Amino acid sequence: MNFITLPKCKLALSRGLEKGNTEFTLKDWVTTVYDADSRRWLSINCREGKELLMDTGEDEEPFEKAFPICAVIREEIDAGPPDLNALVFNVDGKVLCRSTDPYDDVTPGTHYAPLSDYHIPAHTKVLGRDELIELERLIAFVDIVTPVASSSPAQERLVFKYYQYVYGIAGNWNSIHIGAKLSDHPHIAPVRHVIVDETDRSRVVGFTMPYYPVDDLRTQSSSRASRPFHLKLKWIQQLMRTVDDLHLKYGVVHGDLHEGNMMIDPATDNLVLIDFGCAQKIGTPQNHYHHRAALTHEPPRAPLLDIGEDIKHVLHAVYRLVTGIIGGRSDGNGGFIVTTSAHIREGEWVKAPNVTLDHPIEEYQSLCVNWLRARNAGPRITKHCQASEPLDYPDYMPPPEVDIKAYKRELADPNLRPRYQPPCEPEWEGLLEDMRGFGWSWEMWSAEWIKELRGLPYATSGRNFLRRKATAAGLSVLGWERPLTAHLDRTRPLLANGKYQDEYVGAGAAPTTQRKRKHSAGQENVVDQDTEQDGDEHGGRTLDSEGVTPTKRVTRSATKKKAGNAGPTPCEPTRKVAAPKRKRKAAPSKAKE
Structure with a gap:
């Protein structure tokens, strides 16, 4: 979505x-x-x-x-x-x-998987939401932040991406694994930190990536009327090599390749791909089917993203950047000629006004033609495992126990039993760049699947539920609200969890302090230590080879809280329950004569 x-x-x-x-x-x-x-x-x-x-x-x-x-x-x-x-x-x-x-x-609620479910490298750093200071609000679910422990907050700016609803699960899952495992790739935006909630510091809510203080190529190209747009041939070459690596080496399809997801790193003058929210392993169903496919090995009939879509989008992006033609052009008689891959391959390219190229325009076109010829003659990868160095992580986020139980109830009820068909397999006939996506078919949305996807009528937890239902059942829900920009106190740092730093007391409020508490006689002395891991100047925690934190704070109060916080059994809330009326105090009775 x-x-x-x-x-x-x-x-x-x-x-x-x-x-x-x-x-x-x-x-x-x-x-x-x-x-x-x-x-x-x-x-x-x-x-x-x-x-x-x-x-x-x-x-x-x-x-x-x-x-x-x-x-x-x-x-x-x-x-x-x-x-x-x-x-x-x-x-x-x-x-x-x-x-x-x-x-x-x-307000929706959703599932945040524990850190142990993620298969991320040991060098990946982990921070809580309360260890990030908000600097700027960009778009939905994207902010600019800086670590609380940063020595230069004005210079160390990061992009914080998070999700608050069920449709963000797949994008977060794939983005973290791809960005963390390919963090050394020079043309892929790396994952700097995995962000967890500040309550129990175990549930993954998002991640950070570098902030590039420049416009993306789409913005630069669209504003060429007011300022020249300089396009270098090496950026196109880097783009094509990176797409080759994703497909042939790592077995991943990007799924959203356009100029808006192409940045130029000013520090290196290299092209960098961002936004892997639509990416996934080659051969797995589209992200829209992530939730059902996580519960069964027989996913509903779902189109598979193929590498031909990525190749077609690269071809059209380069053509638009050079010629400025978006979608098509007029035929001179009031009609409209849609730009196709054949036009791009065989037609004459005309440079757009106010676009500067560092090589002749013919070299840009021949680069596209030669790359396409090589890809069409090369291997046709239809499954992730066919790549030379496929990324190793689970296809889907493991579903919570409540969803597994609900799914089993559906299988036991013949009226709710889902009807499955085999997934669509792509047809590998013809040229890759001429392939067309399968599109979206509402026939795939069976009533049974929609019901499971949106949650049962009285669902109070899982991957998709409403906050008010969880609250009525006595369950806690991770909050995301924050003050409006117009009401912000600019003199006080605002944390990424929506709380001001000076009024919030959390585990990450003072990550470099050591606090010792002595208990009364007859009890053990408990030492709380919040020290930085060696080599992490941001207060982040490193992970061991199995993807879990090597140390964990355990206090007597935390043990009691865990033991006594099992929570009530989820109940089925009614539609609307009126608040009980306050009883009036009885008038004082007269003394018996």
């Missing part, structure tokens, strides 16, 4: 969160909006606004028609209460209803 962050209002929307055509949503635009500023989720209902706000043309910018409504939502969030959960308004932007009812809370 892709989120599009609208930069002016800092709201993120996704077509996947829009409600379908039911008796209540035939005319209303009903969706869930994510506020990238405060990291809050809101339920939105625009009366009679479905036809007006839905995109109708391919030339329209995504959610272009919803921009005025999103401005109204932004104003309500900034001026409204911090516990605002739902908004109802008409197409003119007039607010009809504001709700702070906890039942209207649509």
